[in-house]
Amino acid sequence: MKRKKFIQTSTLAGLGATILPNVAFSKLTSKKRVNIGVIGTGLRGQWVLWLMAKYPEVDIVSICDIDEEMIQSALKILKDAGKPEPKVYKNGDEDFRNMLVNEALDGVYIATPWEWHAQMSLEAMNAGVNVGTEVPAAITVDDCWSLVDTSEKTGKFCMIMENVCYRRDVIAVLNMVRQGLFGELLHCQGGYQHDLRHVKFNDGVQPYGGGVEFGKKGYSESEWRTQHSIDRNGDLYPTHGLGPVSTMLDINRGNRMVYLTSTATQSRGLHNYIVKLGGKFHPNAKVEFKLGDIVTTVIKCANGQTIMLSHDTNSPRPYSLNFRVQGTKGIWMRDNDSIYIEGRSPKEHVWESEEGYMTEYDHPLWKRFEEQASGSGHGGMDFFILRAFIESIKQNVPPPIDVYDAVSLSVICPLSEESISNNSASVEIPDFTRGKWKTNKPIFGLTDEM
Amino acid sequence: MKRKKFIQTSTLAGLGATILPNVAFSKLTSKKRVNIGVIGTGLRGQWVLWLMAKYPEVDIVSICDIDEEMIQSALKILKDAGKPEPKVYKNGDEDFRNMLVNEALDGVYIATPWEWHAQMSLEAMNAGVNVGTEVPAAITVDDCWSLVDTSEKTGKFCMIMENVCYRRDVIAVLNMVRQGLFGELLHCQGGYQHDLRHVKFNDGVQPYGGGVEFGKKGYSESEWRTQHSIDRNGDLYPTHGLGPVSTMLDINRGNRMVYLTSTATQSRGLHNYIVKLGGKFHPNAKVEFKLGDIVTTVIKCANGQTIMLSHDTNSPRPYSLNFRVQGTKGIWMRDNDSIYIEGRSPKEHVWESEEGYMTEYDHPLWKRFEEQASGSGHGGMDFFILRAFIESIKQNVPPPIDVYDAVSLSVICPLSEESISNNSASVEIPDFTRGKWKTNKPIFGLTDEM
Numbered sequence: 001m002k003r004k005k006f007i008q009t010s011t012l013a014g015l016g017a018t019i020l021p022n023v024a025f026s027k028l029t030s031k032k033r034v035n036i037g038v039i040g041t042g043l044r045g046q047w048v049l050w051l052m053a054k055y056p057e058v059d060i061v062s063i064c065d066i067d068e069e070m071i072q073s074a075l076k077i078l079k080d081a082g083k084p085e086p087k088v089y090k091n092g093d094e095d096f097r098n099m100l101v102n103e104a105l106d107g108v109y110i111a112t113p114w115e116w117h118a119q120m121s122l123e124a125m126n127a128g129v130n131v132g133t134e135v136p137a138a139i140t141v142d143d144c145w146s147l148v149d150t151s152e153k154t155g156k157f158c159m160i161m162e163n164v165c166y167r168r169d170v171i172a173v174l175n176m177v178r179q180g181l182f183g184e185l186l187h188c189q190g191g192y193q194h195d196l197r198h199v200k201f202n203d204g205v206q207p208y209g210g211g212v213e214f215g216k217k218g219y220s221e222s223e224w225r226t227q228h229s230i231d232r233n234g235d236l237y238p239t240h241g242l243g244p245v246s247t248m249l250d251i252n253r254g255n256r257m258v259y260l261t262s263t264a265t266q267s268r269g270l271h272n273y274i275v276k277l278g279g280k281f282h283p284n285a286k287v288e289f290k291l292g293d294i295v296t297t298v299i300k301c302a303n304g305q306t307i308m309l310s311h312d313t314n315s316p317r318p319y320s321l322n323f324r325v326q327g328t329k330g331i332w333m334r335d336n337d338s339i340y341i342e343g344r345s346p347k348e349h350v351w352e353s354e355e356g357y358m359t360e361y362d363h364p365l366w367k368r369f370e371e372q373a374s375g376s377g378h379g380g381m382d383f384f385i386l387r388a389f390i391e392s393i394k395q396n397v398p399p400p401i402d403v404y405d406a407v408s409l410s411v412i413c414p415l416s417e418e419s420i421s422n423n424s425a426s427v428e429i430p431d432f433t434r435g436k437w438k439t440n441k442p443i444f445g446l447t448d449e450m
Numbered sequence: 451m452k453r454k455k456f457i458q459t460s461t462l463a464g465l466g467a468t469i470l471p472n473v474a475f476s477k478l479t480s481k482k483r484v485n486i487g488v489i490g491t492g493l494r495g496q497w498v499l500w501l502m503a504k505y506p507e508v509d510i511v512s513i514c515d516i517d518e519e520m521i522q523s524a525l526k527i528l529k530d531a532g533k534p535e536p537k538v539y540k541n542g543d544e545d546f547r548n549m550l551v552n553e554a555l556d557g558v559y560i561a562t563p564w565e566w567h568a569q570m571s572l573e574a575m576n577a578g579v580n581v582g583t584e585v586p587a588a589i590t591v592d593d594c595w596s597l598v599d600t601s602e603k604t605g606k607f608c609m610i611m612e613n614v615c616y617r618r619d620v621i622a623v624l625n626m627v628r629q630g631l632f633g634e635l636l637h638c639q640g641g642y643q644h645d646l647r648h649v650k651f652n653d654g655v656q657p658y659g660g661g662v663e664f665g666k667k668g669y670s671e672s673e674w675r676t677q678h679s680i681d682r683n684g685d686l687y688p689t690h691g692l693g694p695v696s697t698m699l700d701i702n703r704g705n706r707m708v709y710l711t712s713t714a715t716q717s718r719g720l721h722n723y724i725v726k727l728g729g730k731f732h733p734n735a736k737v738e739f740k741l742g743d744i745v746t747t748v749i750k751c752a753n754g755q756t757i758m759l760s761h762d763t764n765s766p767r768p769y770s771l772n773f774r775v776q777g778t779k780g781i782w783m784r785d786n787d788s789i790y791i792e793g794r795s796p797k798e799h800v801w802e803s804e805e806g807y808m809t810e811y812d813h814p815l816w817k818r819f820e821e822q823a824s825g826s827g828h829g830g831m832d833f834f835i836l837r838a839f840i841e842s843i844k845q846n847v848p849p850p851i852d853v854y855d856a857v858s859l860s861v862i863c864p865l866s867e868e869s870i871s872n873n874s875a876s877v878e879i880p881d882f883t884r885g886k887w888k889t890n891k892p893i894f895g896l897t898d899e900m
Contacts, residue, residue, distance in 0.1 A: 186715040186765065187744040195799060261711040261874050265636040266754025268778045294637040294776065296758055298746050300874060304716025308746050308758070315636065316792035317781045318801050326744065328718045331767045336786040342766035349645060351768050424711050424750060424876040 034058050034393050037086075037105045037129070039096045039120055040112035041065040041074035043207060043220055044134060047377055048109055049074055051386050053081035058390060062103045064089035064096045096120055100127040107393045109161075110134060113224035114236075118143035125156040132159045132389040132399075135239040136410035141430065144407035148432050151403040159389055159399035160406035162243035164321065165444065166384035169354070170244040171363040173325055173332055174445055177248045179361070181341055182327030185249060190241025191310030191322035197273045200226040200313075201284075212278035226270075229291040233264050234417030235311040236291065239409040241321050242309055243401070248325060249305055252404040253440040257307070257429045260299040262416035264292025269314030289314075297416050299429070302437075309412070332357075364448035388450040400444045407432045484508050484843050487536075487555045487579070489546045489570055490562035491515040491524035493657060493670055494584065497827055498559055499524055501836050503531035508840060512553045514539035514546045546570055550577040557843045559611075560584060563674035564686075568593035575606040582609045582839040582849075585689040586860035591880065594857035598882050601853040609839055609849035610856035612693035614771065615894065616834035619804070620694040621813040623775055623782055624895050627698045629811070631791055632777030635699060640691025641760035641772035647723045650676040650763075651734075662728035676720075679741040683714050684867030685761040686741065689859040691771050692759055693851070698775060699755055702854040703890040707757070707879045710749040712866035714742025719764030739764075747866050749879070752887075759862070782807075814898035838900040850894045857882050 034057055038045055041063050052058055060078060063086050065071050071090055078086065089099040100108065100123055107130040110120045118138035121131045125147075137160045138144045151158045164170060177185060199221050203211030207220035214226035228236050249255050267289045274284045295311040310322050323334035330341035338351035345352045365384060366373065373380030385401075392399040411429065419427045433440060484507055488495055491513050502508055510528060513536050515521050521540055528536065539549040550558065550573055557580040560570045568588035571581045575597075587610045588594045601608045614620060627635060649671050653661030657670035664676035678686050699705050720739045724732055745761040760772050773784035780791035788801035795802045815834060816823065823830030835851075842849040861879065869877045883890060 184718060186718065187746070187762075259873055261713065261748065261876065263711065263748045263750050263756050265756045268634060268636065272778055292754075293778070294756060296637070296748050296756055298711065298713045298748060298874065300713050304742075306713050306715045306744060306746055312637075312776075315776065315778060315781075316790065316799070317776070318788075318790050318799050326762075326765065326767070328722055328743070328765060331765075333785065335783065338768075340766065340768050349766070349768050422876070423709055424748065426711065426872070426874040426876070 032057060034390060035061045035104055035106045036390075037062040037064065037099055037103055037108045038074075039064045039099070039108060039110050040116075040134075041070045042067070042111065045109070045111035046070070046074050046077055047382070048111055048386065050077050050081065051376060051382060052109070052390075053078055053083050055390055057394065059084075060086050061105065062087040062089060062099050064099045066090060066093060066095075097123055100124050100129055105129045107132060107389065109389070114139055114228065115224070118147060121158050122146055122150050125150045125154045125158060128154065128156060130157045130159075130393055132161050133406070134161050136160075136237070136413055137406035138410045139413050141411060141414050144411045144432065145430070147407050148403055157392065157399050158403040158406050159392065159401055160239065160243075160409060161385050161389065162239050162401055162405075162409060163378055163381035163385040164240045165243045165247055165401060166365070166381045167244065167379060168362070168366050169334070169358055170323065171365065171445055172358050172361045173323075174244070174248050175361040175363050176332070176357065177325065177327075181330060181357075181361075182325060182332070183329030185305055185325070185327045187306050187308070187324070187326045188245035188249060189308045189310075189322050189324035190245050191308075191312065191320075192237045192240050193310055193312040193317060193320045193322055195316055195319070196225075196313040197269060200229060200270060201273060201277070212274045212282060212284050214284070229270055229289050229314070230287060231290060232417055233267075233290040233292055233295075233420050234414070235262060235295045235297050235309055235412055237311060237313070238297065238309050238412040238416070241323070242307065242409050242412060243405070244323070245307055245325065246405065246409060247442070247444045249301060249303075249307070250442055251301070252408055252433050252437045253442045254437065255301050255303045255305070256431055256433070256437040257299050257408060258302050259426050259428050260297055260412065260415055260419060261424045261426050262295055262297040262419040263424045264296075264420045265294045267292050267314070269293045273314075292420070295416060295420070297412060297419075299412075363445060365445065365450075368448040384450075391450045398443065400450055402443070404433050482507060484840060485511045485554055485556045486840075487512040487514065487549055487553055487558045488524075489514045489549070489558060489560050490566075490584075491520045492517070492561065495559070495561035496520070496524050496527055497832070498561055498836065500527050500531065501826060501832060502559070502840075503528055503533050505840055507844065509534075510536050511555065512537040512539060512549050514549050516540060516543060516545075547573055550574050550579055555579045557582060557839065559839070564589055564678065565674070568597060571608050572596055572600050575600045575604045575608060578604065578606060580607045580609075580843055582611050583856070584611050586610075586687070586863055587856035588860045589863050591861060591864050594861045594882065595880070597853055597857050607842065607849050608853040608856050609842065609851055610689065610693075610859060611835050611839065612689050612851060612855075612859060613828055613831035613835040614690045615693045615697055615851060616815070616831045617694070617829060618812070618816050619784070619808055620773065621815065621895055622808050622811045623773075624694070624698050625811040625813050626782070626807065627775065627777075631780060631807075631811075632775060632782070633779030635755050635775070635777045637756050637758070637774070637776045638695035638699060639758045639760075639772050639774035640695050641758075641762065641770075642687045642690050643760055643762040643767060643770045643772055645766055645769070646675075646763040647719060650679060650720060651723060651727070662724045662732060662734050664734070679720055679739050679764070680737060681740060682867055683717075683740040683742055683745075683870050684864070685712060685745045685747050685759055685862055687761060687763070688747065688759050688862035688866070691773070692757065692859050692862060693855070694773070695757055695775065696855065696859060697892070697894045699751060699753075699757070700892050701751070702858055702883050702887045703892045704887065705751050705753045705755070706881055706883070706887040707749050707858060708752050709876050709878050710747055710862065710865055710869060711874045711876050712745055712747040712869040713874045714745045714870045717742050717764070719743045723764075742870070745866060745870070747862060747869075749862075813895060815895065815900075818898040834900075841900045848893065850900055852893070854883050
């Protein structure tokens with residue numbers, strides 16, 4: 001029996017019970033080892049491989065990419081980590097299908113360009129493989145629905161690897177929210193405010209900056225990411241801001257997002273950057289970018305709350321995910337590192353430093369895994385998100401960020417485009433849970449388990 | 451010839467030229483003395499009277515209110531300042547009409563409840579009197595149009611007394627904008643984030659707090675302001691945030707606001723406050739408040755920029771007008787007292803303190819009048835706005851914040867209500883300039899004159 005077949009069988013209720021009851025129904029040790037494949041071994045995929053290689057129980061059985069250089073870097077990372085050489089799928093854009101069908105995978109990690117995430121996730125689940133996909137999980141409404149339908153049909157999970165949900169401050173604030181520090185939540189803010197001009201353009205040799213090339217003449221992310229700024233005007237990258245506040249607002253679990261509006265500024269930053277670095281006669285100076293430099297999205301929730309998201313990637317500015325969490329009793333704001341809680345903050349209507357709160361409400365996960373998390377990328381966030389992916393597979397349990405989260409976070413991309421193209425018209429947000437949000441219970445960050 | 455009649459005549463082109471050419475066309479000294487009336491002598495009106503009394507050339511000829519206590523306080527202020535006793539109009543809600551018709555006023559200052567501003571402004575202009583009205587100038591779209599039509603018809607001005615336009619940091623940032631520090635503007639934020647619970651409720655004796663009464667049992671602002679939170683769900687007070695960014699974005703003068711969306715949270719803060727202080731059996735605990743605790747409005751401008759406004763007056767929080775000004779070259783943000791300018795800020799993508807910039811770009815008005823402004827209310831802002839009102843009358847010139855500003859700032863109130871009541875539908879913003887915004891030139895804060 002091939003390993004994959006075994007997994008598929010063991011997760012089917014009834015069948016598993018007669019064959020291997022102790023394995024199939026033991027929550028903590030249903031499986032000792034985990035077979036993982038990775039699609040996309042660019043810089044992000046390589047980093048994930050480096051982290052994954054630290055898990056002795058994880059077998060990285062196969063990798064897939066179309067770029068020989070990236071594949072070699074990936075193989076070196078695994079070799080240096082003392083891992084066996086994985087099987088390599090590199091025979092064109094569609095070879096990932098062969099990997100999904102041929103290999104006995106428990107899970108696949110998808111770190112490819114955005115436009116591939118949904119398709120690869122769908123094929124993985126249909127092949128009986130659990131999915132961890134980089135953000136966003138999909139960029140069309142139809143693909144969002146397909147992900148839900150396919151996950152429900154196959155019983156495989158589709159976890160969106162939204163690492164910011166685990167950022168130490170953010171998950172501490174989730175802890176504060178759950179302990180009632182802010183009272184009833186009213187308004188949250190998040191966003192992606194990150195000057196990506198040196199990511200969207202480079203010299204074709206190094207990943208960041210040094211030139212104004214992209215697409216075929218670019219390198220790394222500029223090869224594919226920049227094209228989205230040409231073709232689309234919307235919040236292209238909402239999940240880093242929305243993921244964390246979704247957990248605080250119990251989205252899909254007692255609450256849901258009902259409608260949104262998006263409004264975009266004019267588009268200037270990318271063109272200006274090309275002209276400034278490449279001169280006005282550079283061929284790329286003729287490229288027209290649809291993406292407004294700053295996109296503001298406002299979301300209304302079923303329980304009354306509002307969420308404001310900003311997408312701001314084409315302009316010179318300090319990095320900030322724009323977090324603000326406000327309730328009937330107080331407010332936290334990231335950009336000034338401050339908090340105010342009525343009746344607790346020492347001076348009425350005066351901010352105090354968030355520092356003491358962050359220590360007091362440090363999340364159990366961080367307390368438990370601080371040592372492992374440090375140095376594990378993006379301030380430790382990558383450690384937790386990857387661990388949750390692996391543990392969910394190992395323990396055969398639903399992941400703490402599931403397919404409903406994946407699509408409700410990702411659907412903001414196409415819906416914001418729709419709103420902007422219609423003068424900020426209000427756009428309904430689908431209920432991907434089909435009404436189950438009313439009874440579903442929160443699943444994220446409840447314990448120190450994952 | 452009654453004084454008022456004289457003024458009306460002298461402002462009519464042609465006529466004035468033949469009668470008193472030197473007076474009518476001399477920009478700086480067209481009039482030596484100014485006759486002012488004040489409608490509304492509540493706490494705000496009294497403060498304005500106290501400031502106005504410092505101008506030797508201003509004769510406060512009449513005041514109007516319906517509250518004897520407030521009138522007496524106002525009279526005492528003028529007496530203490532050595533000003534002659536004004537005529538008092540106090541014979542009911544409509545007595546202001548008599549004042550406008552009977553007195554020879556050059557200008558009237560309106561500091562009444564919001565719902566009276568438009569009507570009083572209209573009647574004043576129709577009586578040949580220039581208007582300075584507290585914010586907002588109107589709360590319906592129809593009244594906004596009437597103000598424009600009436601100002602155009604009568605040749606009288608309607609200045610909105612939006613003092614924040616003169617706040618030292620804000621007008622320094624305007625200076626930075628005009629000197630190109632931020633490049634081309636992309637996105638601005640403003641708002642009114644001010645815990646007004648102790649303003650909306652009091653004990654009926656003191657103006658701020660101490661109880662949960664309002665309306666007839668309340669005192670000062672709670673007598674009228676709170677009712678708006680019961681009847682309306684929208685951005686009730688947009689002008690403090692919008693006024694300053696309007697000047698930066700050249701609204702009505704090269705640019706205009708085209709459409710908006712507004713989204714409101716649930717309403718909790720006012721009810722909770724009543725229950726907390728008055729107990730759940732207090733009669734006011736049954737009052738239902740329409741106003742969402744936080745209202746987020748996003749505006750799109752003809753030149754591409756976006757404006758985000760927040761209205762947040764029912765919750766415990768530090769005061770903040772939420773300013774952010776962002777362009778292609780940099781960003782200023784009030785809440786962290788910081789600025790970032792590409793190529794100038796010492797560290798790439800790292801905030802620096804705004805302090806040096808505020809000194810370097812201190813506005814000429816502040817440099818000239820710093821001494822007089824200090825101690826003149828709201829950090830000096832009131833000095834400048836009142837001075838501009840008086841000087842505009844004295845010099846017989848259009849005010850630096852005119853009727854088009856008055857209505858484009860104020861119309862956000864009813865339009866945001868409309869948007870919210872239609873699930874954040876996009877609502878068109880009228881062009882009150884009837885196309886003149888395309889050729890009108892900026893008028894605010896150009897010199898150290900006003």
